[in-house]
Amino acid sequence: MLLWIADNDFFYKLEVYQNCYLSINKEFKNQFNMNKIRLILHLAIVITFFGVLPAWSQSSINKLVVGTQQDANTLVNGYLSPALSVIGYGLNQGWYNTAQPHKVLGFDLTATFNFIKVPTSALTYYVDNSKLNNIELLGSSGAPQSGYVPTVFGSDVAPTYRYKNPPNTQFSGAPGVNLSKVPVISNSLPVPIAQVGIGLPKGFELKVRFVPAIKFGDNSASSFNLFGVGVMNDVKQYIPGVKTLPFDLSAFVGYTKMDMNVTFDASHSQKGTLSSSATTIQGIISKKFAVLTAYAALGYNIANTKSSVTGNYDLTGLGTYVPIQVNLSGAATGPRATFGLRLKLAVFTFHGEYTAQKYSSLALGFGIAVR
Numbered sequence: 001m002l003l004w005i006a007d008n009d010f011f012y013k014l015e016v017y018q019n020c021y022l023s024i025n026k027e028f029k030n031q032f033n034m035n036k037i038r039l040i041l042h043l044a045i046v047i048t049f050f051g052v053l054p055a056w057s058q059s060s061i062n063k064l065v066v067g068t069q070q071d072a073n074t075l076v077n078g079y080l081s082p083a084l085s086v087i088g089y090g091l092n093q094g095w096y097n098t099a100q101p102h103k104v105l106g107f108d109l110t111a112t113f114n115f116i117k118v119p120t121s122a123l124t125y126y127v128d129n130s131k132l133n134n135i136e137l138l139g140s141s142g143a144p145q146s147g148y149v150p151t152v153f154g155s156d157v158a159p160t161y162r163y164k165n166p167p168n169t170q171f172s173g174a175p176g177v178n179l180s181k182v183p184v185i186s187n188s189l190p191v192p193i194a195q196v197g198i199g200l201p202k203g204f205e206l207k208v209r210f211v212p213a214i215k216f217g218d219n220s221a222s223s224f225n226l227f228g229v230g231v232m233n234d235v236k237q238y239i240p241g242v243k244t245l246p247f248d249l250s251a252f253v254g255y256t257k258m259d260m261n262v263t264f265d266a267s268h269s270q271k272g273t274l275s276s277s278a279t280t281i282q283g284i285i286s287k288k289f290a291v292l293t294a295y296a297a298l299g300y301n302i303a304n305t306k307s308s309v310t311g312n313y314d315l316t317g318l319g320t321y322v323p324i325q326v327n328l329s330g331a332a333t334g335p336r337a338t339f340g341l342r343l344k345l346a347v348f349t350f351h352g353e354y355t356a357q358k359y360s361s362l363a364l365g366f367g368i369a370v371r
Helices: 008-030 034-050 058-064 069-091
Strands: 107-117 124-127 135-137 147-150 160-163 169-172 188-200 204-216 222-234 248-265 270-289 292-314 321-331 334-345 348-356 361-370
Touching: 058 069, 058 292, 069 107, 069 124, 069 248, 069 270, 069 292, 069 321, 107 348, 188 222, 248 292, 270 334
Parallel strands: none
Antiparallel strands: 107 188, 107 361, 124 147, 135 160, 160 169, 188 204, 204 222, 222 248, 248 270, 270 292, 292 321, 292 334, 334 348, 348 361
């Protein structure tokens, strides 16, 4: 699903993970057990965040960390900030497709593909030459000119800059991945989420997402891990006169934490870190009509993502490396409303939903649900 936004540095890694997933999926059909469920969950969630790694490739970072510390801070923050918001919203998606908790020891395995809509305002950022020190943006005429350049989600046409020292030395900036060329949903970033849910006593259901620390990259110098837990509870049972009505009503709270460390160039201590925590609190209502279930939810997202780029970088292209640290952060906080439908055929489920929020999303998913 995410191969179209990968650059050359990560295309091979994504292909390897996809092939592993297909192999495991084939084996899953032959024998169903919890070990295979765990492997499928790990791979599906890891593939989610390999979608943002092109922004973290060495080639992209080297085109952003240029000029001076202040120049690098301006370019890195402008280019990567929208990605931090998308990650925050993505982590709060895909938690449920009904308001009815499982019966005790009932369970489900669900995968949801969330297409996060990237607003037009997040496709570009403004570069003001008067606020840059040792570089300047060039216009179409080749003369210095402030203007808008692509973020990681913007146009794949790279902007052109030049150094002030050494004078008149031009170089290409970082291009975007051009989401408008995505053949599925224009200007949307697909974010798959997989998880398991299990029924507990007293109308509770526990949902878990988990990826242990996984090493990747050259000499396994980079790592990724994710943990998420959610709790749903049937609130009808606490309201006299309501618990017998023909619909389901639940409260839900979910928390997801993700950390990623990427080594760009170990010989110059070039590293990047990404840490995101996301919490969502929602009230969910659903009504079952034979094999169809309609559901809706109102709630609030609280998500914060922090990132840093550190190491020794050649800021002027002259082979002189100096220590740099760039920090950035992004929030994905605000109200949300979800509307969806689920189809259940025997133990197989298929669902689709739309979530209205600052970065709205359309989701499609499937799963296996028992009890």
